[in-house]
Amino acid sequence: MDKIIINGGRVLKGNVRVEGAKNAVLPILAAALLASEGVNVIRDVPNLSDVGTINEVLKSLNAKVDYFPKLNEVIIDSSDTLSNEAQFEYVRKMRASILVMGPLLARNGFARVALPGGCAIGSRPIDQHLKGFEAMGAEITFGHGHVEAKAENGLKGAKIYLDFPSVGATENIMTAAALATGTTIIENAAKEPEIVDLANFINEMGGKVVGAGTDTIRIEGMLKLVGTMHHIIPDRIETGTFMVAAAITGGNVIIENAVPEHNAALISKLGEMGVVITEQEEGIRVTAELPLKSVDLKTMPHPGFPTDMQSQMMALMLTSVGTSVLTETVFENRFMHVEEFRRMNAAIKIEGRSVIMTGPSELQGAEVAATDLRAAAALIIAGLVAEGVTRVTELSHLDRGYVNFHGKLAALGADIVRVSPETQIGKTVQLV
Numbered sequence: 129m130d131k132i133i134i135n136g137g138r139v140l141k142g143n144v145r146v147e148g149a150k151n152a153v154l155p156i157l158a159a160a161l162l163a164s165e166g167v168n169v170i171r172d173v174p175n176l177s178d179v180g181t182i183n184e185v186l187k188s189l190n191a192k193v194d195y196f197p198k199l200n201e202v203i204i205d206s207s208d209t210l211s212n213e214a215q216f217e218y219v220r221k222m223r224a225s226i227l228v229m230g231p232l233l234a235r236n237g238f239a240r241v242a243l244p245g246g247c248a249i250g251s252r253p254i255d256q257h258l259k260g261f262e263a264m265g266a267e268i269t270f271g272h273g274h275v276e277a278k279a280e281n282g283l284k285g286a287k288i289y290l291d292f293p294s295v296g297a298t299e300n301i302m303t304a305a306a307l308a309t310g311t312t313i314i315e316n317a318a319k320e321p322e323i324v325d326l327a328n329f330i331n332e333m334g335g336k337v338v339g340a341g342t343d344t345i346r347i348e349g350m351l352k353l354v355g356t357m358h359h360i361i362p363d364r365i366e367t368g369t370f371m372v373a374a375a376i377t378g379g380n381v382i383i384e385n386a387v388p389e390h391n392a393a394l395i396s397k398l399g400e401m402g403v404v405i406t407e408q409e410e411g412i413r414v415t416a417e418l419p420l421k422s423v424d425l426k427t428m429p430h431p432g433f434p435t436d437m438q439s440q441m442m443a444l445m446l447t448s449v450g451t452s453v454l455t456e457t458v459f460e461n462r463f464m465h466v467e468e469f470r471r472m473n474a475a476i477k478i479e480g481r482s483v484i485m486t487g488p489s490e491l492q493g494a495e496v497a498a499t500d501l502r503a504a505a506a507l508i509i510a511g512l513v514a515e516g517v518t519r520v521t522e523l524s525h526l527d528r529g530y531v532n533f534h535g536k537l538a539a540l541g542a543d544i545v546r547v548s549p550e551t552q553i554g555k556t557v558q559l560v
């Protein structure tokens with residue numbers, strides 16, 4: 129089992145470059161299935177295990193997929209007839225596999241997808257996705273751990289009001305609507321930058337989506353879509369993760385390929401804590417003089433504070449002076465990392481959907497296990513300032529969403545290595 133080992137106490141300095149966004153590339157690779165002619169060339173694809181998984185899903189659906197990880201490129205030819213079913217082996221590994229449901233329904237009038245079930249951060253139902261498909265004329269049935277959507281006479285444009293601005297439901301409905309007859313309007317839609325990237329991609333394939341990035345999205349259905357070339361937007365969560373890593377060490381780091389507007393809520397919160405953030409030509413510069421001030425924060429759908437930055441911010445808030453309250457409103461169970469922080473001597477308690485931290489905690493190195501993707505990053509960040517050695521296990525979570533995280537931190541001056549049973553102790557490991 130791989131481990132990341134950190135010897136705390138180094139100040140981060142230098143430049144780091146962020147990759148293409150995981151949460152943009154997954155829906156976009158799924159949406160590539162909409163093209164019944166030509167090939168899609170997707171660029172700035174991060175070399176993540178989740179990308180490998182979605183590629184496998186696409187292949188299982190009869191698309192031809194060529195992946196060039198060193199070039200950060202995927203080429204997809206989905207011009208042959210697609211099969212209908214995304215199997216449990218993929219959906220279990222990665223929930224975003226359900227994002228093929230919209231494109232399959234649009235192309236085939238039928239889709240069968242294994243039910244994703246709950247996960248470490250919450251129960252994560254898909255009722256809003258299905259409500260959208262149903263409004264467009266699909267018949268939904270459940271059985272044997274699967275959900276089926278059938279639209280024998282094709283999908284028809286509809287007006288859909290989402291009960292919650294779900295990212296996945298907005299994406300699945302957008303892709304289903306892209307080939308439907310007539311116009312679909314999604315109200316109370318998610319407004320994340322990844323939704324805008326998906327809309328741009330659909331439009332580049334010849335679609336007509338307007339309003340992405342606002343709470344009302346209008347999609348005109350087309351007769352067909354054609355393959356195109358698309359660049360994935362930079363990863364705002366990887367950007368934010370390095371901002372927090374720089375801040376916790378009192379560092380001075382420039383983050384290249386970052387889009388400040390995508391991180392407005394985080395930048396504002398870090399500013400309240402005393403972190404100085406400036407936009408430069410090279411990227412976002414983050415400097416901090418310790419100690420930082422305590423703050424309260426609440427996760428919200430975009431443009432609110434992102435839940436995917438919650439655990440990393442928890443690490444930072446633990447080290448700030450005073451009492452901090454962090455409230456999670458997006459997922460009902462995204463506090464599994466709290467117990468791991470406790471193992472590092474964190475003064476932290478959970479009260480309902482909030483955690484209360486009395487800082488600064490004198491963090492101590494310990495052996496801790498990543499409970500989900502962002503928790504993995506958060507524990508490593510805590511290890512950067514903990515006294516002594518921190519060992520982080522369960523790194524398969526980390527590999528879903530971060531490319532060479534330990535290598536990038538080491539290049540900024542952190543004392544960090546990744547070891548695996550197959551490699552010598554202390555040798556850094558590169559993903560394929």
Ligand SMILES: CC(=O)N[C@H]1[C@@H](OP(=O)(O)OP(=O)(O)OC[C@H]2O[C@@H](n3ccc(=O)[nH]c3=O)[C@H](O)[C@@H]2O)O[C@H](CO)[C@@H](O)[C@@H]1O
Pocket residue numbers: 150151152154224250251252253254255256257258292293294295296297318435436458459460
């Ligand atoms: C691959 C990807 O892009 N993942 C992101 C996406 O996940 P995902 O698309 O799964 O997140 P959603 O926005 O759909 O979920 C947000 C909340 O809505 C609930 N919900 C969602 C759909 C539904 O039909 N019914 C329902 O109740 C969920 O259980 C959750 O509590 O957005 C989340 C919220 O920003 C991020 O944390 C994830 O990193």
Ligand SMILES: C=C(OP(=O)(O)O)C(=O)O
Pocket residue numbers: 151223224249436501502529
């Ligand atoms: C929760 C996340 O991803 P997913 O929706 O793919 O589980 C995340 O990126 O933090």
